[in-house]
Amino acid sequence: MKPRRIGVAYDATLTDRAGMADAHEDIVGTVDAVAAALRSRGYDAFRLPVARLAEVRRTVRASGAEVVFNLVEELEGSSLAEAAVARELERSGAGVTGCPAGAIGLCLDKERTNALLSSRGLPVPRGRVFHEAGPAGGLEYPLIVKCLREDASLGLGDASIVRDEASLRDRVAWVRDTFGQPAIVEEFLEGREFNVAIAGPRPVALPVSEIDFSTMPAGKPRFVSYEAKWQPESVEFRSTVPVCPADLPPATAERLRRLATRAARLAGCRDAARVDIRTDAAGRPHILEVNPNPDLSPDAGFARAARVHGWSYEDLIERLTLWAWKRRTRAGDPVASRALRG
Structure with a gap:
């Protein structure tokens, strides 16, 4: 029953x-x-x-x-x-x-999550937390400036990608003043971006999805901003097209699925999670975020991957x-x- x-x-x-x-x-x-x-x-x-x-x-x-x-x-x-x-x-x-409270709390703090994944040998972008505006401190430009404790791409826009110290200082100060929290600053990886939906009580990976940036206007950074995720009328939304399954050699897709599954399990996720992965210029994958309880609307990426899987x-x-x-x-x-x- x-x-x-x-x-x-x-x-x-x-x-x-x-x-x-x-x-x-x-x-x-x-x-x-x-x-x-x-x-x-x-x-x-x-x-x-x-x-x-x-x-x-x-x-x-x-x-x-x-x-x-x-x-x-x-x-x-x-x-x-x-x-x-x-x-x-x-x-x-x-x-x-969905995911238990412990996993949700952990993943909301990007610094703690990255530290956990890195300690277990999983690749994450180089970065550090900025409590106040300051120099890059050894990080290589371009950089991406994100809220330390937010999800749903909140606070991410074109100005989040910075290429000099003045822009870095301005964006860190904007995050602090707008959201009342530190910023996490990471080296921006200018390769391909993938999402892997993770499902089940003991998480397993669904088919890999890729974000197609090929129609993004010249000069705009190729990443998933707040506008790209939530504003259908925006050029960013129209230029970040999800493709599932991703056009990848089977061995590469399986590598991404294994990487995502391990990250989700380390973070304590269950039922539904999404792992965002981006490659560097050499094609090496890095875990951007582990997202517990992702968007479950019918047209979102998780449901799309489930349909490709046969659900x-x-x-x-x-x-x-x-x-x-x-x-x-x-x-x-x-x-x-x-x-x-x-």
């Missing part, structure tokens, strides 16, 4: 942060798409708005949700709350989809739900145990 009531959790405050309006609109659309996919499979799926961290457990229990499909990416304007919400959901007694969107959403339900059973919930025995 399967679970019946599935709550699709999301940030009910949808607080406007700098540059996040488009992302918020996308999140609401994803909530409804996930609920529709579950209803098409016979589940009683409903919106489960989360407004305050202190009320998460009570909200879940009052809803009667047996599984919470976790789409909460922030709360009350703070992306740091994503891990805290996941932890409260895990304590609610319901099954919870429909409804298949993917149901699998995520049932993986969470089975974890609840293994944790010793007698109701879920009886249900799964049928």
Whole structure:
């Protein structure tokens, strides 16, 4: 027997942060798409708005949700709350989809994640954290300046790619002043960019996707900025075309899949994650980021890779739900145990 009531959790405050309006609109659309996919499979799926961290457990229990499909990416304007919400959901007694709180918290801090991966022999770009504007300190230009603790490409634009000290100082100061956090500055790799979707309770890699920058106007940096990810009317969005499966020799694709799988497992991810990889001028791959709980909208890269793998969107959403339900059973919930025995 399967679970019946599935709550699709999301940030009910949808607080406007700098540059996040488009992302918020996308999140609401994803909530409804996930609920529709579950209803098409016979589940009683409903919106489960989360407004305050202190009320998460009570909200879940009052809803009667047996599984919470976790789409909460922030709360009350703070992306740091994503891990805290996941932890409260895990304590609610319901099954919870997606990565655990520990993995979410780790991956949100790019410095800690890079240090972990590097310590285990996985390649990451050379870089360091800047708490204040300053010189490159041995890093080689061009550099990319990113927020230390944000995801969804927040804060990434053309000005994030810097080629001299003055531009570096300006961008680090902008990150600090706009987002109230340090910047992580890395050597910008001017090769190809790949995404590898990772799925399952013990993560395995789906087909590799590549970002095709061939139509990017001359002079614009070839990378996935905030505009490229969230603003369909922008030239950046139209010029970052995902291709899945990537046009790669089988041995190269398998190497990327193994690299991504190892990174996701080291970070503690499960169910759904995405590993972003970029090559240097010599074609050597480096891990840019490990993204727990990536965008699960029907037209996003994760769902696209799942379709190439042979799963429909409804298949993917149901699998995520049932993986969470089975974890609840293994944790010793007698109701879920009886249900799964049928």
